[in-house]
Amino acid sequence: MRRLRGGRPVTRWLLVATRIVLGALFLWAAATKLPDMKGFAQDVANYRIVPALLVPYVAAAVVGVELLAGLALISGFMARPAAVVVAGLLVAFIAFVAQALLRGIDLRCGCFGGDEPASWWTVARDAAMLAAAIVMARDPGQRQPLLEDQRGRT
Numbered sequence: 001m002r003r004l005r006g007g008r009p010v011t012r013w014l015l016v017a018t019r020i021v022l023g024a025l026f027l028w029a030a031a032t033k034l035p036d037m038k039g040f041a042q043d044v045a046n047y048r049i050v051p052a053l054l055v056p057y058v059a060a061a062v063v064g065v066e067l068l069a070g071l072a073l074i075s076g077f078m079a080r081p082a083a084v085v086v087a088g089l090l091v092a093f094i095a096f097v098a099q100a101l102l103r104g105i106d107l108r109c110g111c112f113g114g115d116e117p118a119s120w121w122t123v124a125r126d127a128a129m130l131a132a133a134i135v136m137a138r139d140p141g142q143r144q145p146l147l148e149d150q151r152g153r154t
Helices: 010-046 052-075 079-102 120-138
Strands: none
Touching: 010 052, 010 079, 010 120, 052 079, 079 120
């Protein structure tokens, strides 16, 4: 394996890039839902899984977790726990979308705050992000923040 300056393998930089991209996707997903939380709550309700009384709280929790996990992944602070949380969210998203599709429920995905219909493409996209989250969660090198302390290095 080719190593970069300082002895770090190329794969380390690929993992860092993957972590940052995954974090950015989750930040973007949360940011696009914030302007229309009522619309996102309706998207959550349309999956017909969450009791109506809990829908606004679940919608707010999803957006809050997406924001925090995205920030953690981008910064590298608590990246492994954030990757585990993201993986859990993605498993839930995959299950919710798949059950809706299998039940013939025609609904918006609610994924990035737009009008994108839920489809098997949505499931495939979430599965790809899940694979990335699992890689991040299993990588022991993700313990260091992106901006490591450079003191004492020459």
